[in-house]
Amino acid sequence: MLRxxxxxxxxxxxxxxxxxxVTFFVFFALPANPAETMCGKNCDVRTIAAIQKNLGMxxxxxxxxxxxxAGLFVGRDFERQGREAQHCPAxxxxxxxxxxxxxxxxxxxxxxxxxxxxxxxxxxxxxxxISLGMFSALRRGTVFDKTAIAFSLVGAxxxxxxxAILLLATFVFGLHLLPYPHFVGLLEDxxxxxxxLILPWFALAFIFAAQYARLSRSQMLETLSEDYIRTARAIGxxxxxxxxxxxxxxxxxxxxxxxxxxxxxxxxxxxxxxTIFGLQxxxxxxxxxxxxxxxxxxxxxxLVAAFFLVAANVxxxxxxxxxxxxxxxx
Amino acid sequence: MTTPQTAHGGxxxxxxxxxxxxxxxxxxxxxxxxxxxxxxRGQTLGIVGESGSxxxxxxxxxxxxxxxKKSRISGEILVNGRNVVGLDDNxxxxxxxxxxxxxxxxxxxxxxxxxxxxxxxxxxxxxxxxNASKSLARKHAIDMLGxxxxxxxxxxxxxxxxxxxxxxxQRAMIAMALVNDPDLLIADEPTTALDVTVQAQILDLxxxxxxxxxxxxxxxxxxxxxxSQIADDxxxxxxxxxxxxxxxxxxxxxxxxxxxxxLLASVPSLHGDADEDLKPIKGNPPSLINVPPGCAFHxxxxxxxxxxGPCDIEVPQLLPLLATHEPGxxxxxxxxxxxxxxxYEQDIAAVGVAI
Ligand SMILES: Nc1ncnc2c1ncn2[C@@H]1O[C@H](COP(=O)(O)OP(=O)(O)OP(=O)(O)O)[C@@H](O)[C@H]1O
Ligand code: SF4
Ligand SMILES: [Mg+2]
Numbered sequence: 314m315l316r317x318x319x320x321x322x323x324x325x326x327x328x329x330x331x332x333x334x335v336t337f338f339v340f341f342a343l344p345a346n347p348a349e350t351m352c353g354k355n356c357d358v359r360t361i362a363a364i365q366k367n368l369g370m371x372x373x374x375x376x377x378x379x380x381x382x383a384g385l386f387v388g389r390d391f392e393r394q395g396r397e398a399q400h401c402p403a404x405x406x407x408x409x410x411x412x413x414x415x416x417x418x419x420x421x422x423x424x425x426x427x428x429x430x431x432x433x434x435x436x437x438x439x440x441x442x443i444s445l446g447m448f449s450a451l452r453r454g455t456v457f458d459k460t461a462i463a464f465s466l467v468g469a470x471x472x473x474x475x476x477a478i479l480l481l482a483t484f485v486f487g488l489h490l491l492p493y494p495h496f497v498g499l500l501e502d503x504x505x506x507x508x509x510l511i512l513p514w515f516a517l518a519f520i521f522a523a524q525y526a527r528l529s530r531s532q533m534l535e536t537l538s539e540d541y542i543r544t545a546r547a548i549g550x551x552x553x554x555x556x557x558x559x560x561x562x563x564x565x566x567x568x569x570x571x572x573x574x575x576x577x578x579x580x581x582x583x584x585x586x587x588t589i590f591g592l593q594x595x596x597x598x599x600x601x602x603x604x605x606x607x608x609x610x611x612x613x614x615x616l617v618a619a620f621f622l623v624a625a626n627v628x629x630x631x632x633x634x635x636x637x638x639x640x641x642x643x
Numbered sequence: 644m645t646t647p648q649t650a651h652g653g654x655x656x657x658x659x660x661x662x663x664x665x666x667x668x669x670x671x672x673x674x675x676x677x678x679x680x681x682x683x684r685g686q687t688l689g690i691v692g693e694s695g696s697x698x699x700x701x702x703x704x705x706x707x708x709x710x711x712k713k714s715r716i717s718g719e720i721l722v723n724g725r726n727v728v729g730l731d732d733n734x735x736x737x738x739x740x741x742x743x744x745x746x747x748x749x750x751x752x753x754x755x756x757x758x759x760x761x762x763x764x765x766x767x768x769x770x771x772x773x774n775a776s777k778s779l780a781r782k783h784a785i786d787m788l789g790x791x792x793x794x795x796x797x798x799x800x801x802x803x804x805x806x807x808x809x810x811x812x813q814r815a816m817i818a819m820a821l822v823n824d825p826d827l828l829i830a831d832e833p834t835t836a837l838d839v840t841v842q843a844q845i846l847d848l849x850x851x852x853x854x855x856x857x858x859x860x861x862x863x864x865x866x867x868x869x870x871s872q873i874a875d876d877x878x879x880x881x882x883x884x885x886x887x888x889x890x891x892x893x894x895x896x897x898x899x900x901x902x903x904x905x906l907l908a909s910v911p912s913l914h915g916d917a918d919e920d921l922k923p924i925k926g927n928p929p930s931l932i933n934v935p936p937g938c939a940f941h942x943x944x945x946x947x948x949x950x951x952g953p954c955d956i957e958v959p960q961l962l963p964l965l966a967t968h969e970p971g972x973x974x975x976x977x978x979x980x981x982x983x984x985x986x987y988e989q990d991i992a993a994v995g996v997a998i
Binding site for chain 1: 708732740745753754766767770771803816820
């Protein structure tokens with residue numbers, strides 16, 4: 314187990330390094346020049362050069378690449394025109410081209426927002442999606458089943474912003490039950506955290522729940538037709554025991570994998586949900602950084618997203634070995 | 644043993660005029676269509692027939708394992724004198740595993756992949772012995788694993804199904820089936836998924852255990868060699884109906900039904916001469932949604948309408964043989980008995996079918 318985790322972590326680090334290299338070269342080698350964008354309309358070659366120097370973009374590309382990665386692990390110094398060099402401690406993600414704020418502090422501010430949205434959303438989508446799917450499989454062909462299928466079809470095809478607007482119109486503007494979604498720290502005000510974020514949770518959960526309902530239903534139906542379910546019935550176990558202990562146990566396994574990857578993916582930024590509700594999470598920053606050619610922020614959001622995806626993969630693999638005895642770690 | 648159990652009343656399991664129908668999108672599947680048989684403790688009934696002839700459906704009906712919403716079952720299934728057709732699930736549950744146990748074709752897919760063998764046997768035991776402690780149930784399971792010939796049962800009990808070889812898995816499955824000392828064991832093709840050498844061991848095991856436990860056994864198989872080895876009675880099924888029924892001696896050595904002849908001629912192990920060409924039955928078994936009219940076998944039967952007979956119009960009844968002095972041997976075929984006998988002597992016995 315330990316060897317497996319070590320090996321997978323090593324692979325994970327290599328993967329992250331590859332992702333960061335590719336992202337770096339794709340953006341920094343782009344013909345678009347962020348210095349020009351920042352400079353605005355009336356600007357001359359000298360100003361551009363100055364900005365470029367400030368950004369560290371006057372150096373050759375390989376040097377910039379090495380500096381960036383060195384900064385990640387040991388920190389680095391940024392030359393500043395007319396001022397003394399600015400030290401950026403590890404893990405240094407450089408400074409925002411826009412605000413000159415250290416990107417690490419942007420991430421430190423944005424990530425709790427994203428994490429709050431995803432954790433709450435995941436709890437809802439997993440409970441609603443899985444129970445809906447499992448129960449409709451057990452009640453296949455009934456009104457309940459058909460309603461659940463209809464729900465998941467609507468959920469899968471309705472754009473999230475339509476649903477989000479419906480939520481806002483009802484609970485915020487209509488019934489005045491909830492404040493307009495914003496971010497409240499969980500530790501500062503747990504109740505406020507729930508109130509301020511419950512609508513984004515449901516919006517995020519809505520799409521996923523529909524997907525998970527369909528997936529759970531088909532997994533459960535498949536499991537129910539397995540020979541070992543027939544055996545469990547043939548030894549005299551009650552339907553309840555067969556469904557809960559034998560069928561559910563087997564049907565949930567692949568869902569754990571997919572849930573792990575989905576949650577890992579969302580932790581890198583719940584782009585649509587954050588954008589719709591104006592919540593300044595990872596996705597929100599990523600979306601704003603792209604038209605600004607704010608490379609350090611883009612790089613950082615990509616890296617953080619990649620980190621969670623890769624970590625989710627390792628965790629899911631370990632988890633799989635725990636729930637499925639047939640899986641050997643090696 | 645030449646007289647089938649039908650001759651005696653009061654057998655442990657008596658199935659009478661069993662019909663099982665499934666309604667599907669394509670139509671009604673008449674999977675079992677008026678089948679009767681019986682088997683007593685200490686006896687083995689072999690059920691043979693090609694794929695799709697309704698063997699498994701019949702046996703699952705004994706355990707009441709068909710979904711009542713999707714199937715229609717009529718007739719009688721008397722287990723120890725009590726009709727279980729239409730019994731509600733809670734009543735059936737008490738019977739399953741305790742009075743009637745079942746083992747299946749593929750022990751790998753029939754055991755839960757996530758639970759140890761021991762856990763599954765313990766569950767099977769405790770459901771019918773709710774007052775037994777876990778440790779007692781476990782002791783019982785270890786004993787049972789030892790009895791079915793699994794070496795080091797106290798260690799192997801904590802293994803998962805995938806850690807067992809095919810033969811050992813089937814032994815474990817048998818241990819699970821026998822842990823409650825059932826009176827009837829249904830083995831649905833228990834050796835089909837196993838190596839030839841292992842097959843013989845498993846059959847020996849079933850035979851031995853039957854003697855020890857004095858259980859009634861139904862053995863479903865494609866393999867007439869297996870049937871000849873351990874069955875007392877044989878039921879030949881075709882398209883959900885009984886083609887021929889009698890003692891193993893009667894059905895295998897004095898077969899009377901053209902379909903049984905076909906089966907016998909297509910089994911390599913039963914040929915006296917290894918070089919003799921096998922004669923598989925031409926064509927395929929019919930769909931049970933559209934069963935051919937009259938004798939369901941008529942499109943494939945060499946002897947159909949030999950006498951301009953009613954083979955394609957009238958369903959032949961399962962009738963006892965009169966001319967031979969063989970009580971209990973029943974056959975469903977329109978051919979007159981004398982003619983069958985002469986065909987058998989000329990065509991069938993001559994090709995070297997021997998057991
Ligand atoms: N639940 C079901 N719904 C619809 N049709 C079914 C169902 N179960 C079985 N059948 C059909 O009933 C027929 C008989 O099936 P059964 O499993 O009894 O065959 P079998 O004799 O056991 O064959 P095999 O040797 O392949 O196991 C088949 O045509 C099968 O497709
Ligand atoms: S009834 Fe006719 S078709 Fe059927 S087995 Fe006898 S001879 Fe063949
Ligand atoms: Mg079968």
